[in-house]
Amino acid sequence: MTSLKGPTMNRRTAMKGAAGFVAATMAPWVRAAAPPPVKIGAIMPSSGILAFPGQACVRGIDLGAKFAKERFGVDMTVVHADTQSKPENGRIAAESLIQQGCNVLIGAWDSGATISALQAAEAAKVPMVVHVASANQVTSQGFTQVFRFYPPAATIVRQSLAEMKALVTSVKDPPKGAVVLHLSNTMGTSTATSLDGAWKELDVPVKLLEYIPYDEKARDLSVEVAKAKASGADALVSVTRVNDAIMIVRECIKQGWNPKMIFSPNGNGVPDKAFYDALGKYADGAMSSNLWYNPKGEDTRTIVDNFQSTYPSEWMDANSGCAFEAVQIVADAVARAKSAVSSEIHAALKATDLKPILMYSGPIKFDATGQNTGAAVAVLQAKDSKPHVVGPDGIAEYKPQYPLAPFEKR
Amino acid sequence: MLILWGNVLVSGILMGLVYGMIALGLTIIFGVIRIVNFAHGAMVVFGLYVGYCAGVWWGIPTIVAAVSAGALLFVFGYALETSVVKRFVTRPHHIQFILFIGISLVLSGAQLIAFGPDPRPSLSYLSFETIALGPIRLDLARLQAAIVAAVMILALAAFLKYSTFGRFIRAAADNRLGGLMVGLPIPKIYAITFGIGAACAGIAGALISPLFDAQPFLAVDFTLLAFVTVIVGGLGSFVGALVGGLTIGLTEAVAALLFAPSLKSALSYGLLMIVLIVRPRGFFGAKET
Numbered sequence: 001m002t003s004l005k006g007p008t009m010n011r012r013t014a015m016k017g018a019a020g021f022v023a024a025t026m027a028p029w030v031r032a033a034a035p036p037p038v039k040i041g042a043i044m045p046s047s048g049i050l051a052f053p054g055q056a057c058v059r060g061i062d063l064g065a066k067f068a069k070e071r072f073g074v075d076m077t078v079v080h081a082d083t084q085s086k087p088e089n090g091r092i093a094a095e096s097l098i099q100q101g102c103n104v105l106i107g108a109w110d111s112g113a114t115i116s117a118l119q120a121a122e123a124a125k126v127p128m129v130v131h132v133a134s135a136n137q138v139t140s141q142g143f144t145q146v147f148r149f150y151p152p153a154a155t156i157v158r159q160s161l162a163e164m165k166a167l168v169t170s171v172k173d174p175p176k177g178a179v180v181l182h183l184s185n186t187m188g189t190s191t192a193t194s195l196d197g198a199w200k201e202l203d204v205p206v207k208l209l210e211y212i213p214y215d216e217k218a219r220d221l222s223v224e225v226a227k228a229k230a231s232g233a234d235a236l237v238s239v240t241r242v243n244d245a246i247m248i249v250r251e252c253i254k255q256g257w258n259p260k261m262i263f264s265p266n267g268n269g270v271p272d273k274a275f276y277d278a279l280g281k282y283a284d285g286a287m288s289s290n291l292w293y294n295p296k297g298e299d300t301r302t303i304v305d306n307f308q309s310t311y312p313s314e315w316m317d318a319n320s321g322c323a324f325e326a327v328q329i330v331a332d333a334v335a336r337a338k339s340a341v342s343s344e345i346h347a348a349l350k351a352t353d354l355k356p357i358l359m360y361s362g363p364i365k366f367d368a369t370g371q372n373t374g375a376a377v378a379v380l381q382a383k384d385s386k387p388h389v390v391g392p393d394g395i396a397e398y399k400p401q402y403p404l405a406p407f408e409k410r
Numbered sequence: 411m412l413i414l415w416g417n418v419l420v421s422g423i424l425m426g427l428v429y430g431m432i433a434l435g436l437t438i439i440f441g442v443i444r445i446v447n448f449a450h451g452a453m454v455v456f457g458l459y460v461g462y463c464a465g466v467w468w469g470i471p472t473i474v475a476a477v478s479a480g481a482l483l484f485v486f487g488y489a490l491e492t493s494v495v496k497r498f499v500t501r502p503h504h505i506q507f508i509l510f511i512g513i514s515l516v517l518s519g520a521q522l523i524a525f526g527p528d529p530r531p532s533l534s535y536l537s538f539e540t541i542a543l544g545p546i547r548l549d550l551a552r553l554q555a556a557i558v559a560a561v562m563i564l565a566l567a568a569f570l571k572y573s574t575f576g577r578f579i580r581a582a583a584d585n586r587l588g589g590l591m592v593g594l595p596i597p598k599i600y601a602i603t604f605g606i607g608a609a610c611a612g613i614a615g616a617l618i619s620p621l622f623d624a625q626p627f628l629a630v631d632f633t634l635l636a637f638v639t640v641i642v643g644g645l646g647s648f649v650g651a652l653v654g655g656l657t658i659g660l661t662e663a664v665a666a667l668l669f670a671p672s673l674k675s676a677l678s679y680g681l682l683m684i685v686l687i688v689r690p691r692g693f694f695g696a697k698e699t
Binding site: 047048049051052054055184212213214215217218219220221222223224226227230242243246250253254255256273274277278279280282407 | 411414417418421422425522526527528529530531533537538539540542547549621622623625627631635662663666667670671672674675
């Protein structure tokens, strides 16, 4: 029987043919597998009294979107909305962004605006990644669309006090008494309440002498600092915004009060450029515990340098950093979902298990309430007119300076 | 405890004089033109920015910056009055309110565009300096502002009492129609008065730059503060502005010490309510006729 011999079909040819077939037929699938473009709505207090941190967040979002395209291959269109620093505008901004076709939201810096925006997100079933907002209510009200990167105030305070305790137990001549100067708004009061509980729970070996609340619109803190000085405390614990952090240090200098330690759990000041612009050499030595970028992270140097070249007169700070990280969380979810549909992004966000790109944190995972379980704080200390990480040890750039150098000797 | 009380009272007095100075421009404009300048706070912030620029960019002392701010704001106030405000002098109050709120928003917006939202500290040596009188410490920036406030009030009072143009201003304040009938240059008087009021706001702003970081959003706070001060002291009265400021400053200081510091504002507004009920024209305000 004559064998029928056509063109030789050996194993290699078959493999090539199969590969070609797969490539030809699967090309559209491969194209579809590339993450689709996604529209992000960023809600920030870009104007009004909170414009300072709000605009820092805007910078973090914009830079984060560029980075995410390189890292995750996700094309992002960012639509910004401004709450004008009014909590009630959170919902209006969110509704507007959703109407403009945003598939996912990020925001909104202050807890009031965040909760207001979440109501609109909940109604439209659009997921919202909360980059900054520490009130417990953000994740305790049963919202199903919330994914909060930022830890609640109580967690920040507890971690902060654990770091403070580690410091005061390791130094010679630790402070004996502390006075707490805190804002009387929601953030300040809730932080002070958490502080009180955590102080006892952790058994911090410094006596809490007095709490001095002050109005967030206070124009002058001379009496508050005079009271703090008169309490006999040698450690000042403060919960502040930037402006009042500056006023407090100025008053300490003017009133000749040299506490051994100035420590601000969950407060502003030390992480902010304005603090150094206003105080110069007098800023050095003050400490705070905040969410902060990991100075030893793989990509940190590149990201911070990129930020610096994009915004030469600004710093990458906690607000920019958290906003940046929130964009990466969204990009990671979109890349895994391979979809720009809100419900599918939501499902992907729920399954997030992301090694943080920039910020110091454990793996980013969200629990049933939408809270990131890996959130962690770093201890910062002002040194040479810049904030530097001094704790925890694993990421510390320097050893903490203790006690504070007296102001008049600087 | 005595030292604490001494320091707090001194601080309250100095802060009160600063408040009085901030309110001075508002009371001048109301006293003569009978319009309420809701853009006053924005003008104070303008002065703050002049203080900031002078101190940080050019290294000019605060006092010199204050003179420059006064001159700049005088020109601005004069131009604003002759181009816009004069058309509204005889219009109903609610229209005037809207006009000045609009001017305030435009000024704050311009400041936001020019300087951004970040607080701008002047980083003057005055920001950290005190004079020690035994155990009592006098804040140098406040002391300087308080002295200038007193000098400004005396100078303005002398100008109004002894100069010819000052007499014109007083006549226009007493009776606008009568002034017009005897040939007083009322439009010019109003423009100069508005310029003086704006200049006072500018001087106050520059002088307090070592105390407050410049930020556009402070305008509302300063306007409100000036209102409380002049209502307590008496709208249209220089001495009233000073006494009103002192009253508010001392009330805040004592309230912070005796009660909770977070109640300072509540108590100063409480005082305002009491004054409005008991003596609606304020301590030194003229009786309505």
